[in-house]
Amino acid sequence: MSKFEGKVAIVTGAGGGIGRATAKLFAAQGAKVVVADYQADAGQETVDQIAAAGGTASFVACDVSVPEQVAAMVRHAVSTYGELNYAVNNAGIDPEFTPVADWSLDKFDRIMGINVRGVFLCLKEEIAQMQGKGGSIVNVGSFASFAGVPNKPSYSASKHAVLGLTRSAALQYAGEGIRINAVCPGAVRTAILDDNIGSIPADNAEELVAQNHPIGRIATPEEIAETILWVAGSASYMVGHGLIVDGGLAAG
Ligand SMILES: NC(=O)c1ccc[n+]([C@@H]2O[C@H](COP(=O)([O-])OP(=O)(O)OC[C@H]3O[C@@H](n4cnc5c(N)ncnc54)[C@H](O)[C@@H]3O)[C@@H](O)[C@H]2O)c1
Structure with a gap:
């Protein structure tokens, strides 16, 4: 029997991309999944896909930057399925490339509000629910958690912050049986990436992005979901780690 059978998992940003693939994988392993998205x-489409495959899931509308909605998301998990064992804090945004001097403060605040405040709020509520019972949380960082990215100052800062939140919370709660880690992807074939590729001024932008990764291609959301599932459920001695999954990009 799968170790996820009957367990309860929240996945934020599960309406598409990496989040949807992760929610589907947890459900395929027998978990009851709370699909959260704004x-x-x-x-709902993710929930329908899970149900069509014979899995169990329910949707909760949640903007991760709004404290009351995040609290309600965790309450929904517990009131619907009885407990919370796993959480994947994946919701995030990554707007188009813009030179640093042209960044607006509004845009900076919006990215920080979702990518950092959102992960912080989720951690706060999920940990409070897991205390005394244990659990495992995976935050989704990025290659940009470890490197600066020209024209993406706030995205890179926000993903560095996700790693800081991950490490700090992990140190605090490791002794209470709550493991907290981050999975940090390179380029993944999702809506975010399509937007980014669209803002690169080159005819062969997609090829350039693929070739920038030593593996020579862009990851599928399912490849990242497999890694998230492994970190969440199997990496039992991994604590406070930022696991880079980037086709070799950071190795250079
Ligand atoms: N795609 C990549 O190349 C890549 C690389 C590294 C890291 N990431 C990270 O992976 C995560 C998922 O991105 P993706 O590529 O699957 O993008 P995506 O746009 O396909 O999916 C993101 C999902 O998050 C939801 N979302 C956005 N803001 C939200 C909010 N405030 N509250 C709730 N839901 C919200 C969106 O509605 C969407 O369904 C993000 O944190 C992103 O930064 C993506």
Whole structure:
């Protein structure tokens, strides 16, 4: 029997991309999945796909930057399925490339509000629910958790912050049986990446992005989901780690 059978998992940003692939994988392993997203149609579509495959999932509308909605998301997990064993804090945004001097403060605050404040709020509520019972949390960082990215100052800063939150919370709660780690992808074939590629001024932008990764291609969301599932459920001695999954990009 799968170790996820009957367990309860929250996945934020599960209306598409990496989040949807992760929610589907948890459900395929027998977990009951709370699909959280601020886009209701997209989130419901993930639930429908899980149900069609015989899995168990329910949608909760949640903007991770809003404290009351994050608290309600965790309450939904517990009131619907009885407990919370796993959480994947994946919701994030990555706007188009813009030279640093042209960044607006509004845009900076929006990225920080979702990518940093959102992960912080999720950690706060999920940990409070897991205390005394244990659990495992995976935050989704990025290659940009470890490196600066020209024209993406706030995205890179926000993903560095995700790693800081991950490490600090992990140190605090490792002794209470709550493991907290981050999975940090390179380029993954999702809506975010399509937007980014669209803002690169080159005809062969997609090829350039793929070739920038030593493996020579862009990852699928399912490849990242497999890594998240492994970190969440199997990496039992991994604590406070930022696991880079980037086709070799950071190795250079
Ligand atoms: N795609 C990549 O190349 C790549 C690389 C590294 C890291 N990441 C990270 O992976 C995570 C998932 O991105 P993706 O590529 O799957 O993108 P995506 O756009 O396909 O999916 C993101 C999902 O998050 C949801 N979302 C956005 N803001 C939200 C909010 N405030 N509250 C709730 N839901 C919200 C969106 O509605 C969407 O369904 C992000 O944190 C992103 O930074 C992506």
